[in-house]
Amino acid sequence: MHLIIEILTDHLTILFALIMAIFLGFELISKVPTVLHTPLMSGSNAISGVVIIGAIILVRSSGSEDYISLFLGILAILLGTINVVGGHAVTNRMLQMFRKK
Amino acid sequence: MTALINLVYLISVSLFIVGLQRLSSPKTASSGNLIAGLGMGLGVLIALFAPMESGDDNYLIIIGALVLGSGIGLVVAVKVLMTKMPEMVSLFNGLGGACALLISIAELLNFHDSGTFGLAPYLTTLLALLIGSIAFTGSLVAYGKLSGNIKDSWKLPMANMINIILLLTLIAASIYQLQALDTMDLVYFIMILSLVYGITFVLNVGGADMPVIISILNALTGVSAALAGIIYDNMIMLMGGILVGSSGAILTILMCQAMNRSLLNVLAGGFGGGVSSAVQVGDQTVKEVNIMDASIILRYSTNVVFVPGYGMAVAQAQKICKELEDMLEELEVNVRYAIHPVAGRMPGHMNVLLAEADVDYSKLLDLEDANKFLNDTDLTIVVGANDVVNPSALDDPGSPIYGMPILEILKGKHVIVLKRGMSSGYSGIENPLFFHEKTSMLFGDAKKSLNSLLDELKTIV
Numbered sequence: 001m002h003l004i005i006e007i008l009t010d011h012l013t014i015l016f017a018l019i020m021a022i023f024l025g026f027e028l029i030s031k032v033p034t035v036l037h038t039p040l041m042s043g044s045n046a047i048s049g050v051v052i053i054g055a056i057i058l059v060r061s062s063g064s065e066d067y068i069s070l071f072l073g074i075l076a077i078l079l080g081t082i083n084v085v086g087g088h089a090v091t092n093r094m095l096q097m098f099r100k101k
Numbered sequence: 102m103t104a105l106i107n108l109v110y111l112i113s114v115s116l117f118i119v120g121l122q123r124l125s126s127p128k129t130a131s132s133g134n135l136i137a138g139l140g141m142g143l144g145v146l147i148a149l150f151a152p153m154e155s156g157d158d159n160y161l162i163i164i165g166a167l168v169l170g171s172g173i174g175l176v177v178a179v180k181v182l183m184t185k186m187p188e189m190v191s192l193f194n195g196l197g198g199a200c201a202l203l204i205s206i207a208e209l210l211n212f213h214d215s216g217t218f219g220l221a222p223y224l225t226t227l228l229a230l231l232i233g234s235i236a237f238t239g240s241l242v243a244y245g246k247l248s249g250n251i252k253d254s255w256k257l258p259m260a261n262m263i264n265i266i267l268l269l270t271l272i273a274a275s276i277y278q279l280q281a282l283d284t285m286d287l288v289y290f291i292m293i294l295s296l297v298y299g300i301t302f303v304l305n306v307g308g309a310d311m312p313v314i315i316s317i318l319n320a321l322t323g324v325s326a327a328l329a330g331i332i333y334d335n336m337i338m339l340m341g342g343i344l345v346g347s348s349g350a351i352l353t354i355l356m357c358q359a360m361n362r363s364l365l366n367v368l369a370g371g372f373g374g375g376v377s378s379a380v381q382v383g384d385q386t387v388k389e390v391n392i393m394d395a396s397i398i399l400r401y402s403t404n405v406v407f408v409p410g411y412g413m414a415v416a417q418a419q420k421i422c423k424e425l426e427d428m429l430e431e432l433e434v435n436v437r438y439a440i441h442p443v444a445g446r447m448p449g450h451m452n453v454l455l456a457e458a459d460v461d462y463s464k465l466l467d468l469e470d471a472n473k474f475l476n477d478t479d480l481t482i483v484v485g486a487n488d489v490v491n492p493s494a495l496d497d498p499g500s501p502i503y504g505m506p507i508l509e510i511l512k513g514k515h516v517i518v519l520k521r522g523m524s525s526g527y528s529g530i531e532n533p534l535f536f537h538e539k540t541s542m543l544f545g546d547a548k549k550s551l552n553s554l555l556d557e558l559k560t561i562v
Binding site: 069076092 | 117118120121122124125126127130131133134135137138141144145148149153154155156157158159160162163165166167169170171173174175177178179181183186189190193194196197199200201203204206207208210211219220221224279315316319322323325326327329330331332333334335336337338339340341342343344345346347348349350351352355440442447448449450452453456457462465467
């Protein structure tokens with residue numbers, strides 16, 4: 001109970017954003033045609049790589065001697081970047097195929 | 102300065118929203134992807150250059166990792182074959198999960214080092230760790246299954262029991278950790294359990310249910326990114342993650358509806374073994390057709406429909422399908438493709454394959470349009486599809502797939518099924534279609550059969 005109150009008071013704005021984003025997401029994508037299922041999935045998959053922003057903040061806020069944080073953070077950046085760049089590039093390739101008609 | 106940073110964050114969130122909106126319509130999809138990418142770029146730039154309260158910036162290694170990651174990502178994305186798309190998407194998805202997992206561990210370590218932290222951030226981080234881990238190993242197993250490295254037959258005994266126990270232990274351990282908060286030991290235990298759960302929960306899902314699983318894993322990675330966004334109080338991570346979570350959830354729902362099954366039923370490992378079908382097909386015989394007769398039927402049809410399935414992807418038959426289509430169009434035969442939403446191994450799999458073969462997407466009919474068109478169809482050619490054309494779904498209440506919306510190809514005049522042999526589909530359900538009076542079987546590799554049909558057509562024109 002204490003925990004719930006703490007979350008509600010400390011993160012109210014972000015919780016509002018969370019609720020809005022859920023509705024927005026459903027609203028935006030609910031009418032997507034079959035032909036776009038795969039590109040939508042791989043495109044949104046690339047967007048989920050947004051978590052690299054967290055990894056960048058983590059590494060930047062670590063001391064240069066904090067090897068554990070640095071190691072975990074750098075690995076996270078590396079993997080996340082592959083996800084973001086690879087995901088967008090693959091989606092682009094697929095959409096080019098659809099577009100040439 | 103802060104105002105400027107917030108402004109750019111706002112812009113980059115808007116770019117995500119616009120990008121995703123444009124991704125959901127064929128005409129604008131390509132620009133949508135670029136716009137979303139632009140939003141991501143802006144977000145990364147801000148994360149790189151916004152002033153920080155503490156830390157040594159460590160720019161050198163950050164830039165190094167970004168450049169290396171981009172290089173690897175680009176090379177892989179350019180080189181991968183279109184037919185390998187389902188496993189590629191799973192693999193990328195797993196990397197996103199791994200990223201969330203790594204930063205959560207690092208943040209939890211920092212919490213314990215500093216000794217001062219709120220319970221709420223701790224809970225959020227623990228959840229991000231849990232979901233990120235599940236998405237990570239789950240996606241890797243999905244990758245293994247889709248690429249064929251992990252066989253569909255490798256099943257855990259009592260998987261449902263194991264999964265439930267794992268899940269309950271995970272919840273209990275997490276609640277205990279939130280009460281105790283003394284060491285990291287239990288955190289590592291939770292991480293390992295989550296990683297194991299990711300494996301066990303995907304391992305038992307049947308191949309044809311992969312579209313559902315990939316969608317769920319996609320949603321999970323999104324949620325873990327959103328949770329990480331709450332940790333850093335970062336709006337763009339939160340919005341990006343949630344949008345992905347919703348899109349994954351929508352695809353999951355669509356896929357389940359297309360199979361007329363509940364999510365739980367899919368997760369429980371596909372069709373139960375105990376269901377007995379009313380149809381006994383053991384003694385029935387099938388009718389075979391030879392290439393010459395088949396090509397004559399083709400030649401004198403007005404409307405022809407191809408029904409592609411996973412078998413088309415396996416046989417790599419999409420290009421030869423297109424050649425046959427071109428040939429038939431020259432002979433003034435109308436050709437359409439009937440695409441079931443769950444045909445193949447990921448949502449939209451068949452569309453991607455056929456687009457790669459240059460098939461015009463106006464010729465691709467979705468379930469509803471296809472079933473209308475099938476009324477006037479002279480010949481339907483089934484290329485490696487099985488369960489999505491199984492008429493038991495319509496008329497056999499004893500069948501495990503009863504109620505699933507299917508392509509009703511028996512509305513047409515003739516059906517030719519291209520098939521290697523008489524094995525049943527992934528679900529192991531007998532398909533009465535094969536024994537129907539309208540149906541003829543053309544045994545052999547789909548690609549070779551289509552090729553022979555094409556050659557034969559050329560000779561009789």
